[in-house]
Amino acid sequence: MSTTEHAPPIVLEYHPGLPLSRGKTIMWLFLSTEIMFFAALIGVYIVIRFGAFTWPKPHDVHLSEPIGAFNTFVLICSSVTIVLAFEMAKANQSALAKIWLGLTLLLGGVFLGVKGYEYQAKFAHGIYPSASPRSQLYERADLKYAAAVRMRLTDIRADLEKLPERTEEQEKRLTTCNVLLNQFVRPLEKKAVMADTAAERQAALDSLAYGVFHTEPHHGGDEPSVEKTKLAAEEDRLKALIVSSSAEREAIGKQLATTEDAEAKGKLQAEYDTLGRAVDSEIPKMIELLPQLKNGLMSDDNENAHWLKLPLMIPSGNMWASTYFLLTGFHAIHVIVGLIAFALMLPMTFTAKNAGILENIGLYWHFVDLVWIFLFPLLYLF
Amino acid sequence: MTDQHSTAHGNTAHADHEHHGGLGLYIYVFFALCVLTGASFFTYSAAWPFKGENQQWVGWTFMMAVSCTKAMLVIMFFMHVKYEKSWKYVLTVPTAMMAVFLVLMLIPDVGMRTEHYDEVRKRNAAIDPHADRDDADHDHAGERPGH
Numbered sequence: 001m002s003t004t005e006h007a008p009p010i011v012l013e014y015h016p017g018l019p020l021s022r023g024k025t026i027m028w029l030f031l032s033t034e035i036m037f038f039a040a041l042i043g044v045y046i047v048i049r050f051g052a053f054t055w056p057k058p059h060d061v062h063l064s065e066p067i068g069a070f071n072t073f074v075l076i077c078s079s080v081t082i083v084l085a086f087e088m089a090k091a092n093q094s095a096l097a098k099i100w101l102g103l104t105l106l107l108g109g110v111f112l113g114v115k116g117y118e119y120q121a122k123f124a125h126g127i128y129p130s131a132s133p134r135s136q137l138y139e140r141a142d143l144k145y146a147a148a149v150r151m152r153l154t155d156i157r158a159d160l161e162k163l164p165e166r167t168e169e170q171e172k173r174l175t176t177c178n179v180l181l182n183q184f185v186r187p188l189e190k191k192a193v194m195a196d197t198a199a200e201r202q203a204a205l206d207s208l209a210y211g212v213f214h215t216e217p218h219h220g221g222d223e224p225s226v227e228k229t230k231l232a233a234e235e236d237r238l239k240a241l242i243v244s245s246s247a248e249r250e251a252i253g254k255q256l257a258t259t260e261d262a263e264a265k266g267k268l269q270a271e272y273d274t275l276g277r278a279v280d281s282e283i284p285k286m287i288e289l290l291p292q293l294k295n296g297l298m299s300d301d302n303e304n305a306h307w308l309k310l311p312l313m314i315p316s317g318n319m320w321a322s323t324y325f326l327l328t329g330f331h332a333i334h335v336i337v338g339l340i341a342f343a344l345m346l347p348m349t350f351t352a353k354n355a356g357i358l359e360n361i362g363l364y365w366h367f368v369d370l371v372w373i374f375l376f377p378l379l380y381l382f
Numbered sequence: 383m384t385d386q387h388s389t390a391h392g393n394t395a396h397a398d399h400e401h402h403g404g405l406g407l408y409i410y411v412f413f414a415l416c417v418l419t420g421a422s423f424f425t426y427s428a429a430w431p432f433k434g435e436n437q438q439w440v441g442w443t444f445m446m447a448v449s450c451t452k453a454m455l456v457i458m459f460f461m462h463v464k465y466e467k468s469w470k471y472v473l474t475v476p477t478a479m480m481a482v483f484l485v486l487m488l489i490p491d492v493g494m495r496t497e498h499y500d501e502v503r504k505r506n507a508a509i510d511p512h513a514d515r516d517d518a519d520h521d522h523a524g525e526r527p528g529h
Contacts, residue, residue, distance in 0.1 A: 019467045032477045039481030047485060047493040054510035065426045072419050080412045083460050087405070139508035215512075315508035359462075366460045373452045377422050377445040 027360040031367050038371050045323045054315045058380055060215040062121045068380035071114050078107035079369045086358040089350035097350040105342040115332055129322045137317035141209035146189045148311040153181050183286040209313040211293035231294050238287050242279055249275040334368045411459045415452055422448045
């Protein structure tokens with residue numbers, strides 16, 4: 001009894017349920033939903049990708065590994081700077097905390113800038129998730145693909161022909177369109193349609209697709225390509241054609257000089273002119289284009305042919321574009337949200353008392369970095 | 383309100399932090415992350431030895447192991463999870479399990495979708511243009527209308 005009399009009055013003390021602040025609790029709850037969100041996205045990508053018959057190599061879709069590695073490095077640096085900002089705030093060094101926070105903002109900006117540049121490279125090649133009836137990417141070299149290439153060329157030609165006057169460049173482009181149509185696309189399309197066997201048809205369509213754009217062999221090595229041999233043979237054929245056509249034209253010229261009949265003369269003149277056009281412009285121009293066809297007209301090596309914007313044959317390219325833009329797009333949205341938060345926090349004065357806010361945004365930012373740690377190898381190196 | 387009790391509690395947390403955080407550790411972790419990024423980038427370089435047709439999985443396994451190591455470094459040290467109390471398991475273990483289950487549940491319908499493709503669908507599916515076409519040509523010869 002006496003002990004209770006002398007006992008001090010009970011002092012109620014508040015003990016939080018968890019050994020962490022409310023802000024941090026909420027952030028961790030949010031992050032656990034985020035883990036499931038990105039696990040779903042990445043998991044779906046993995047399952048779709050490894051279930052597909054084939055998947056584009058990074059170079060086929062203009063992904064650059066060094067650029068991806070650079071962006072990984074940038075995000076790692078930003079993870080360090082945000083954690084240092086937190087440490088500085090804990091040490092009551094507001095000015096230093098702000099510098100590290102500002103640096104994090106800057107690094108996040110660099111990451112987004114590089115990402116934007118990469119997206120631009122995809123868009124420039126017609127690689128994007130498309131809402132139109134058909135995207136610019138075709139799964140295989142079939143007659144539909146050949147028709148799409150032909151129609152793209154005739155569309156460009158029609159647009160150029162409509163112009164009241166053409167600049168020198170436009171005139172050149174018109175010639176290129178005509179040469180590609182008459183010497184490359186139509187002959188191969190015709191060959192495919194008239195083919196007796198499926199193998200012959202496929203060979204013609206493969207040649208067409210190869211000349212426009214070709215993906216890399218999947219297992220490296222410089223196996224002598226059938227298409228390169230075919231293109232070399234085509235060069236020989238065209239050169240021989242110039243010789244034979246020139247001879248024919250000469251013969252017609254001689255005939256023209258001796259013919260008296262006006263009607264016959266008109267016919268011969270027309271024939272003489274057609275052969276002249278072929279020998280003087282179309283065939284030499286086609287020979288000029290052959291090295292570009294060897295690389296693929298739309299390949300990175302042929303910057304000067306990119307205005308053609310021809311449809312590309314990239315097997316699984318559409319699915320690749322959908323998953324790539326979904327994954328990196330959601331990641332980029334998270335980066336943007338983080339940058340907005342950094343920008344809003346920059347005017348604050350940081351002390352040990354409010355360092356928690358830097359810790360929480362830091363947790364979020366590290367998670368964004370974490371997602372990229374998995375996206376980089378999955379998208380750029382697999 | 384929140385701030386008051388968080389700082390009251392935070393002070394003890396700070397005492398904890400003093401001996402485990404620190405610039406030195408962050409630099410070590412940063413260095414390790416850079417080396418590991420270089421390691422996964424190595425699979426892209428010419429010096430990577432496993433470039434054969436059936437050896438891709440070596441690179442894939444290697445890269446995933448590297449990524450998991452990097453992820454663990456970030457989680458443990460930058461996110462301070464190493465020093466958190468056991469509540470961390472309540473949040474991370476179930477979500478991690480859900481993440482794995484989700485992928486496993488997708489495998490039969492999505493991952494193995496091509497095994498249920500009928501002939502028409504297979505014929506129109508994307509195929510590797512570098513793959514040996516002999517089989518495909520044999521299968522499809524004479525199947526298309528007009529030939």
